[in-house]
Amino acid sequence: MTRRLTMAQAVIEFLRNQHTERDGEMQPFFGGCFGIFGHGNVAGIGQALHQWKDFPYYLCRNEQAMVHTAAAFAKMSNRLRTLACTSSIGPGATNMITGAAAATINRVPVLLLPGDIFARRNVAPVLQQLESPARQDISVNDCFKPVSRYWDRVYRPEQILTSLPEAMRVLTSPSDTGAVTLALPQDVQTEAFEYPQEFFEKRIWTIPRPRGDAEALKRAAAIIRASRRPLIIAGGGVIYAGATDALSQFAAQTGIPVAETQAGKGALCWDHGQSVGAMGVTGTRGANLLAREADVVIGIGTRYSDFTTASKTAFQDPGVRFVNINVAEFDAFKHSGLAVVADARVAVQELAEALDGWQVAEDYRALVNRHHTEWDEEVERVYTHRHGPPISQGEVLGAVNHAAGADGVVVNAAGSMPGDLHKLWRARDPKSYHMEYGYSTMGYEIAGGLGIKMAAPDREVYVLVGDGSYLMMAQEVVTSVELGYRLNIVVVDNHGFSSINGLSTACGSAGYGTEYRVEVDFAANAESLGARVTRARTREDVVRALEAMRGHDRTTVVVVETDMYARVPGYESWWDVPIAEVSEVETVRAARAAYEGARRKERYFL
Ligand SMILES: Cc1ncc(C[n+]2csc(CCOP(=O)(O)OP(=O)(O)O)c2C)c(N)n1
Ligand SMILES: [Mg+2]
16 A cells, blocks of 8 residues: 655655654654745645645744744653754755754754755756755755754655654654754655555654663662762753652652752752752852762763853862763763663662662751752842842842742743843742753744743743843744744843853953943834733832733733843852953953963863
């Protein structure tokens, strides 16, 4: 039995039939396809989507944004679902590269289907074709190779019979997932082939929970039993694996404190007794002080970015050892750790059994408790601090945290807010905090908010976006209005790049080139894109606007002016940003001297 379909029709028909299943729950893997049509896809994938209207097609306004939307949808779905993205050839395709890099770095699945130049070549060079005098099998889509976990170009319609199953294997792999790019030449998309009917049958990709090596687990338990100052670092893998309850029990049982990375924030509810909050450069005082002295660091589902390790200065115990539970072998072996290559949930459960009856010493438990309490007080201080107007960013975050209540989700990606949110946001459940901080892409916020809302329509989504990020990519407000996915957007207008201003000042360069000199009417801008808008100046204005948002029937934007210089401080941490070794400028020389001192704390873990 065969079906005669075009390659593009066969692609869509295949995607419609893919499902994932974990712990006995099944769902369609693709929630539909985002896209912008051009000559590179309109008659191929565009025609197929038109024909299969039950596979939803969503029109976005910028191809980069749609990849962020797909990635946010996937992240919110714990990687059990995603969206496909179709683009034309040329600039439509290359617009997706930033999104692809962000997805791959954050380890979330997105399927990208850029159109490509003609396979048959006779009409070359076609519009938007990158010509090479040295070879003919090259196009701008080759730029996706380093940012894709799987990349293929489909020169013949039958090649998808082997390409698509490989794409699905990578997309659904907990350890290998990321952006998958299938470059689809514009002519081949329209070519027909007799596809075997079996290719289109319902397929279920079971997401495994691989168990760790028994010997490795035994050794991990022995190392933890012998430790005096253990610290858990919970990364995104804890949340993706649905291991948050297991971790919560494990921490309570053993008394081991838990610090969270950006992707891992929310692994524990903020008021859990063993929670010491954020880890690293943007971490809490308690987490960073505990890390400094820790003799055993248990990394669970973390890739140990420089923000987590404070550029390898966070762990100063000379004999510190790492036990790494990770589904990806690559991450499990970092810092010469004892690698437990396993699903986070089963590994934590098995470790809990192996450590039955053991817990940290009473004085360590008391120290953790003190850090926990002191941090709550510090958050309260920043939330309720009265400044201005213009008010401080910390107050805005406090108001949004309060407004978000039990079901709200906050999304952010770049600027000064990721650090402040990491420190201050009180996460009430594992999906209430959504930070894209692997790539920290300005412009992710609104596009990502849309993906979150599509994945969890019943939850209120609060998009926190800086004025810089807003100006970079606000156009998906239109898409949210058009699709009826209502977002609560808070534009934090501090007239420039507060984050980079502070960094530049710390590097001795006085904030050069980081302040905007023109007033922008963000409210008028957002209104023109179809949103309801409010302007807020005082804290009371913000609170009122946030309250009103919930009742609105469409995307609402509140613009609040904040003081760029009323910053949340850092707590016992450091980040390696190299400073000029020679300079005419005195402040740079001073910054360099301090830098050289701080850098001496960087370590190798061998
Ligand atoms: C696409 C992109 N370009 C540049 C940067 C570098 N960068 C990080 S934060 C930032 C400024 C962000 O400004 P804004 O959104 O206003 O946030 P604020 O720093 O004021 O909180 C820049 C330029 C980035 N992260 N992403
Ligand atoms: Mg700003």
